[in-house]
Amino acid sequence: MSDRLAVRKTYKLYVNGAFPRSESGRTYEVTDARGTFLANAAHASRKDARDAVVAARGAFGKWSRATAYNRGQVLYRVAEVMEGRHAQFCEEVAAGEGLSAGRARAAVDAAVDRWVWYAGWTDKLASVLGSANPVAGPFFDFSLPEPTGVVAVLAPQRSSLLGLVSVLAPVLAGGNTAVVVTSRERPLPAVTLGEVLATSDVPGGVVNLLTGDAGEIGPWLAEHDDVDAVDLTGAPAGRALELERLAAGSIKRVLRPPAEEPDWTADPGTGRMTRFLETKTVWHPKGV
Amino acid sequence: MSQLFEYAPAPESRSIVDVAPSYGLFVDGEFVDGSGEPMKTVNPATEEVLSEIAVGTEADVDRAVRAARRASTRVWGPMRPADRGKYLFRIARILQERAREFAVLESLDNGKPIRESRDVDVPLAAAHFFYHAGWADKLGYAGLGPDPRPHGVAGQVIPWNFPLLMLAWKVAPALATGNTVVLKPAETTPLSALLFAEVCRQADLPPGVVNIVTGAGDTGRAVVEHPDVDKVAFTGSTEVGRSIARAVAGTRKVLTLELGGKAANIVFDDAPIDQAVEGIVRGIFFNQGHVCCAGSRLLVQESVHDEVIASLQRRIGTLRVGDPLDKNTDIGAINSAEQLARIRELSDIGEAEGAHRWQPACELPDRGFWFPPTVFTDVSPAHRIARDEVFGPVLSVLTFRTPDEAVAKANNTTYGLSAGIWTEKGSRILAIADRLRAGVVWANTFNQFDPTSPFGGYKQSGYGREGGRHGLAAYLKESS
Numbered sequence: 169m170s171d172r173l174a175v176r177k178t179y180k181l182y183v184n185g186a187f188p189r190s191e192s193g194r195t196y197e198v199t200d201a202r203g204t205f206l207a208n209a210a211h212a213s214r215k216d217a218r219d220a221v222v223a224a225r226g227a228f229g230k231w232s233r234a235t236a237y238n239r240g241q242v243l244y245r246v247a248e249v250m251e252g253r254h255a256q257f258c259e260e261v262a263a264g265e266g267l268s269a270g271r272a273r274a275a276v277d278a279a280v281d282r283w284v285w286y287a288g289w290t291d292k293l294a295s296v297l298g299s300a301n302p303v304a305g306p307f308f309d310f311s312l313p314e315p316t317g318v319v320a321v322l323a324p325q326r327s328s329l330l331g332l333v334s335v336l337a338p339v340l341a342g343g344n345t346a347v348v349v350t351s352r353e354r355p356l357p358a359v360t361l362g363e364v365l366a367t368s369d370v371p372g373g374v375v376n377l378l379t380g381d382a383g384e385i386g387p388w389l390a391e392h393d394d395v396d397a398v399d400l401t402g403a404p405a406g407r408a409l410e411l412e413r414l415a416a417g418s419i420k421r422v423l424r425p426p427a428e429e430p431d432w433t434a435d436p437g438t439g440r441m442t443r444f445l446e447t448k449t450v451w452h453p454k455g456v
Numbered sequence: 457m458s459q460l461f462e463y464a465p466a467p468e469s470r471s472i473v474d475v476a477p478s479y480g481l482f483v484d485g486e487f488v489d490g491s492g493e494p495m496k497t498v499n500p501a502t503e504e505v506l507s508e509i510a511v512g513t514e515a516d517v518d519r520a521v522r523a524a525r526r527a528s529t530r531v532w533g534p535m536r537p538a539d540r541g542k543y544l545f546r547i548a549r550i551l552q553e554r555a556r557e558f559a560v561l562e563s564l565d566n567g568k569p570i571r572e573s574r575d576v577d578v579p580l581a582a583a584h585f586f587y588h589a590g591w592a593d594k595l596g597y598a599g600l601g602p603d604p605r606p607h608g609v610a611g612q613v614i615p616w617n618f619p620l621l622m623l624a625w626k627v628a629p630a631l632a633t634g635n636t637v638v639l640k641p642a643e644t645t646p647l648s649a650l651l652f653a654e655v656c657r658q659a660d661l662p663p664g665v666v667n668i669v670t671g672a673g674d675t676g677r678a679v680v681e682h683p684d685v686d687k688v689a690f691t692g693s694t695e696v697g698r699s700i701a702r703a704v705a706g707t708r709k710v711l712t713l714e715l716g717g718k719a720a721n722i723v724f725d726d727a728p729i730d731q732a733v734e735g736i737v738r739g740i741f742f743n744q745g746h747v748c749c750a751g752s753r754l755l756v757q758e759s760v761h762d763e764v765i766a767s768l769q770r771r772i773g774t775l776r777v778g779d780p781l782d783k784n785t786d787i788g789a790i791n792s793a794e795q796l797a798r799i800r801e802l803s804d805i806g807e808a809e810g811a812h813r814w815q816p817a818c819e820l821p822d823r824g825f826w827f828p829p830t831v832f833t834d835v836s837p838a839h840r841i842a843r844d845e846v847f848g849p850v851l852s853v854l855t856f857r858t859p860d861e862a863v864a865k866a867n868n869t870t871y872g873l874s875a876g877i878w879t880e881k882g883s884r885i886l887a888i889a890d891r892l893r894a895g896v897v898w899a900n901t902f903n904q905f906d907p908t909s910p911f912g913g914y915k916q917s918g919y920g921r922e923g924g925r926h927g928l929a930a931y932l933k934e935s936s
Contacts, residue, residue, distance in 0.1 A: 233890070296599070301924055303906035304583065311910050311924065396915065409706030416701030418870075419694065419713065419916040439934065447910050447926050450889045452899040 179209045179355070181216060181379060182362030184223035185372020190380070191215045198355060201266025209355045212380035214388045217347065220376035221394055224318040224345040227373030232315045232343040236291035242369045243287035243340060249368040250280045250361070257329055257357055264328050264354035278433055279330040286337035289441065293342060297442065306454040313445040315343035316421055317396030320389035322382040322411075324402045328354035330432045332361065335401055336375065338440035344397075347376045347389060351402065355379040383407055390414040397421035397444050401429075463776070466783040468570045473561045475647065478508040481516055481670060482653035484523035485663025490516050492671060497646055500567035501780050501789040501824040509646050512669035517638065517678040520667040524609045524636040525684055527664030532636050533606065541592030544632055546659040548585035551578065551624075554655070558648060562620055563780040565647040567789030567825070568743055570781050580905055581624035584923075587907035588632035591928060595633060598925050604932035606634035607710055611685035613676040613700075615692045616642035616791050617746035617847075623649050625922045626689055627666060628907075633931035635687065636665045640679045643672040644792045677703070685709060687931065691748075694845075694871075694916050712920025712930045714748065714912060716845040717873030720866035721751030721902065722856075722888065725760045727878035731900065733767045736851070739876055739902040741775065741787055741829055745849040746795070748917070749874035751902055753842055754853045755862055761855050765833060772829050773816045787849060790825040799827050799848035806832050806841035811852070837868055845871070859884065863891045872914030876902045895921070 179198075180187040189195075192213035198206045231239070250257065254276055262272035293313050301309040319339045324331030328351045339346045350358035362377045378385060383404040390398050391414040398415050400408050400423060408425045415422050423443050478494065480487040492511030499506055512520070532540065551558065558581075559574040568577070596602050610630045614622035619641060630637045641649035649668050656666050669675055673696075680688050680700050690700050691714040704711050721739050723732050739751025756764050780788035790796040807813050811832040820826040827848055835842050835852040842852045856862040866875055875894040877885050885899040895913045898904060905911065905923075912921035920930045 299910075299925055301906065301909040303904070303909050305904065305906070307901065307904065309904075309906070309909050311926065316914075412705035413702045416698050416705060419697060419701065419715065419918060421919050422705075437934070442929075446895060446914050447912065447921050448889075448892075448895060448897065448914075449910050449924075450897045450899060451901055451904050451909070452885065453901050 177207065179207050179359040179379065181210045181212055182359070182366065182375070182377040183216065183220045184226070184376065185366060187362070187366070191219070198353070200263040206263060207356065209359065209379040212349070212378035212385055214385065216378055217385045217388050218392070220347040220378060221318060221389070221392055223373035223376055224347050225394055227371055228317060228345045230371055231345055231374045234343075236294065239341070239343065240287050240290040243290065243337065244284065245368045246364060246370060247280050247283040247287060249364045250283060253360060253364055254280070256360055260356040260360060261329050264356055265326070275327070275330045279333040282330065282333050282436070283337050285436070286341040289341045293441065293445070296438070297445065297447075301449070308452045308454055309449065311447050311449040313342065314448050316444045316446055317344060318394060319344045319346050319397045319399060319444050320392070320395045321346055321348045321399040322386055322402040323348050323350050323358065324429050324432070325351045325353065326429050327432050329357035329361070331429065332358055334432045334436060335399055335440065338436070339399070339444050340374065342441050342445045344444050345374045347378065347395070349378050349380060349382045349385050349389070349402070352381050386411050387414055390420070391417055393418050395420065397423070399423040400425045463784045465779070467779065468560055468781045468783060470560050470564060470781060473557045473564070475507050475561070475564070479646070479650045479670070480510045481512050481520070482650065482666070482668040483516070483520045484667065485657070487653070490670070492516070492675070495643060495672070497565060497644060499564050500791050501821070503823050506565060507647065509670045511671040512640075512675045512678070514678045517669055517675065517682055520638045520669050521609055521611070521682045521684050523664035524638050524667055527662055528608050528636040531662040532665050533634055537593035537595070537634070540631065540634065541589045543659055543661055544585050544589030544592060544628060547655055547661070548582045548589060550655045550658050551582040551585060555579070555582070558620060558651060560781065561651055562648050563788065566616065566619060566645050567780050567791050569785040569788040570783055571785065572743060577618055577621045580907070581620045584624040584628045584907040588628035592632045595928070595932065598928050598932070600929055600932050601934045604934055606931065607933060608635060608686035609684060610635045610637045610687040610689060610931065611679040611682060612637055612639045612689045613679060613692065614639065614641055616645040617743060617748075619645040620648040620652065622691055623652055625691075629922070629927050629931050631665065633928060635931055638667045638669060638679055638685070640669050640671060640676045643670075646670040680704065689930065690714070697918060710930070713918035714920070714922065715916065715918040716871055717748045717750070717913065717917050718753055718843065718845055718869045718871045719749055719751045719874040719876065719894065720753045720755050720892075721876035722755045722862050722866060722878065723757060723760065723764055724879035724881075724884065725757040726880045728880065729760065729764060729767055732878040733764065733771050735876065735878060735900070735902045736768055737771055737775070740851040741849050742903050744787055744790060746791060746847055747903065749896060749903065751874075751876050752846060752851060754851055755856050755865055756853060757862070758855045758857050765831070765853065768831065769814065769816070772831065775816070775829055777818050777826065777828060778821060787829060790827050790848065793825055795847065796825040796827060799846055799850060802841055802844060802846045803830060803850055806835070806839060806852070809839045809841075811835045811839055811841060837865055843869065859888060863888060867893045870916045873917035874898065
C-alpha cells in the first residue's frame with residue numbers, strides 16, 4: 169500500500185447524455201458485500217425518472233430510425249469501450265457482488281461478450297422476424313419488426329453488470345430507448361457503464377441510468393403514459409403485481425419478473441428482444 | 457344528392473337459416489342450460505327479437521373451463537398434430553358449405569349488409585381455418601424453437617362487429633397450436649358462434665375442445681379471471697382491455713389484446729383521387745364503421761382538399777343505406793341502440809366543438825338502429841371526434857401541408873392500429889410507412905385482411921398479433 173490518498177469517485181446519474189446529481193439532492197450509501205463503505209450514489213427521485221423519460225422519448229426518433237448497420241456499429245463501439253474499462257468493472261463487480269477476482273473477471277468478460285452478441289443482432293432482426301405474406305389477392309404484403317418505444321427497465325438486483333447488460337442491450341438492439349433503474353445495493357458498475365455509453369457514440373438520451381430504489385421510482389415509470397413497455401426483471405420482491413397493474417393503465421407491454429434472478433450466463437435467446445418489438449405490416453396493390 | 461335511379465329490392469331469403477327460439481351454452485360438446493337470466497338477441501335492422509340466449513355464470517364458465525382442460529390433457533394435447541390439422545380442414549370446408557346460411561344469420565344478428573357478410577366475413581373465416589389447419593403439424597418450423605408447446609386452455613372474448621370472423625381469428629390459431637378454448641361471444645351477436653358449435657359437431661370435433669359460453673360483461677370477466685385459464689385473448693375496447701390487463705396482472709396467464717383505433721388515412725396531392733375516394737369510403741363505411749382499424753381520420757393535403765371532399769360527397773351520395781339482407785345495400789344497421797347513442801353523442805359533440813357536419817340526403821327506415829354516413833370537415837386535432845374512437849360511419853377530415861406534418865398528425869393519437877397512405881410515389885409510401893406508428897399500413901388500399909398477414913396494434917391499440925407466423929406466437933410457449 170502506498171501512502172497516497174486515493175481520489176474517490178463521485179457517482180452520479182446518467183440522463184440525456186449528461187451526468188446530473190439527483191434533482192432531489194439525495195444520495196445513499198453504497199457498501200461492498202462485507203458492508204464497508206464504497207461511495208455515495210445519487211438517489212434518483214420521481215422527477216429524475218420523468219426527466220429520463222423525456223430524454224428517452226426525445227432520443228427515440230433518431231435511434232429507432234438509424235440504420236440497423238449504424239446501430240450495430242454504435243453498440244459494438246460500446247463493447248470496445250467496455251473492454252477498455254475492464255479492470256475498473258472487475259473491481260466494482262468484485263466489491264459489489266463479493267466475488268473473487270477470477271469470478272468477477274468472468275462476469276465482466278461475459279458482459280462484454282453479451283454486448284457484442286446483441287450488437288450483431290441489429291441488422292438480422294428484420295430478416296429473422298420479418299416476413300413476406302402470401303395473401304390471397306394482388307398485393308405486396310410484408311411485415312417488419314419495429315421498436316416499441318421507450319422501455320423502462322428495472323435491472324436485476326444481484327448481477328450488477330452482466331445482469332444489467334443482459335436486460336439493457338436487447339432493448340437497444342431493437343431500436344428502443346431505455347430508462348433503467350439499476351441494482352439498488354450494487355449500482356457502481358451501472359454508473360461506470362453510463363460513462364462508457366457517454367463516450368461511445370450512443371446518442372444522449374438513448375440510455376438513461378438511474379441509481380436508486382426500484383420500489384420508489386418503479387411505480388412512476390410503470391404508470392407513465394409516455395413509457396411504452398416495462399421490464400420488471402428487477403422489481404422488488406412482492407411489488408411486481410402492483411407494477412403490472414399500473415402498467416395496464418396505458419396498455420404497456422410488460423415483461424414479468426422471473427421467479428428468481430436467472431443464471432445470466434445462459435444463452436439469452438431472442439425473447440428479450442422480441443418482447444420489445446412491434447410487427448408492422450404494409451400492404452400495397454400489385455398491378456400494371 | 458338525389459338518386460339517379462332506384463334499384464329494385466334484391467333481398468336475400470332468410471329461409472335458409474333456422475333460428476331456434478332459444479339457445480343454451482355449448483359445453484363439452486353439448487348444448488346445456490345457462491344458470492344466468494337468459495337474454496334476448498335482436499335484429500338491429502328491425503328490433504325483432506331473434507332468439508333467447510342463455511347466460512353463463514361463474515359456475516357455467518367453470519364447467520366449460522374444466523371441459524376444456526379435460527379435452528386438452530386427454531384428447532387434443534396428445535393427438536397427432538396432423539389429425540388436429542385435419543379437424544381444422546373439416547371445419548373450414550363446412551364453413552364454406554354452409555356459407556350462405558352463416559352470411560344470412562350474421563346479417564340478421566349483426567345488421568351488416570349481406571354483401572359484406574357473404575363476400576368478406578364468411579369467406580375470410582373459412583380462410584383462417586384453412587390457413588391454420590396447415591400449421592398444426594408444422595409448428596416446429598414457425599421460428600419459435602423446434603418444439604413449441606401450447607399454453608393449454610385459452611379464454612377468448614370477442615366483439616360484436618365481426619362475430620364469426622373474430623371467432624375464426626381466435627379459435628383457428630388456438631386449435632392449430634394445440635390449445636382448447638372457452639369462447640365468449642358478444643352479448644348482442646351470439647348466433648353465428650352458436651351455429652359454429654353445430655359446425656364443430658358436424659366435424660366430430662372431440663367434446664370440450666371448443667366451448668362457447670354466451671353472456672355479457674360478467675360472463676366475459678368470469679372467463680378472463682378463471683384461475684385455470686392459461687391464455688387470454690381479447691378483442692374489443694381499450695377500456696375493457698385495460699381492465700383485463702389489470703385482472704391478469706400477477707398471474708401466469710399470457711395475454712394478447714386487440715383494442716381500439718383512430719386510424720389516419722393520408723391522401724397526398726398526387727394521389728389518384730377517384731381511387732383514393734373509393735379507399736376512403738371503404739376505410740370508414742365498411743361494416744358501418746364498426747371496425748377497430750377504420751380510417752376514421754382523413755388527412756388530406758391542403759391543395760387537394762376541396763377536390764377530394766367534393767368527390768367524396770358525390771360518392772357517398774350513391775351509398776345505399778337500409779335492409780342488411782338486400783344485396784344492393786352498402787350500409788346496414790348500427791348494431792345496437794347503445795352503440796347508436798354513442799355515435800350520436802360523439803357526432804353532437806363534434807358539431808358543438810365547431811366542426812362542420814355533412815350527411816347525404818338519405819331516408820332511414822322507421823324501425824331499427826340507423827345512422828347515415830357522416831363527414832365532419834374543419835376538424836382540428838384537439839376535437840374529440842378526431843381523438844375518440846366513434847366506431848360508426850363518421851369520418852373526420854383534417855388537412856396537412858407537408859409530409860412531416862402528415863406524419864405528426866397521423867401519430868398524434870394514443871392508438872396505433874392502422875393507417876392508410878394514398879400517393880402515386882412509391883418512395884414516399886415506403887418513407888411514410890416507416891414513420892407511422894401503426895401495426896398495419898395500407899398503401900393505396902384499405903381494410904384488407906388475410907390470414908397469412910399479421911394484424912395488431914402499437915401503443916394503446918393493444919399487443920400481440922393475429923394472423924401469419926407472428927399470430928402463432930401468442931398461442932405457443934417457445935421451446936428454447
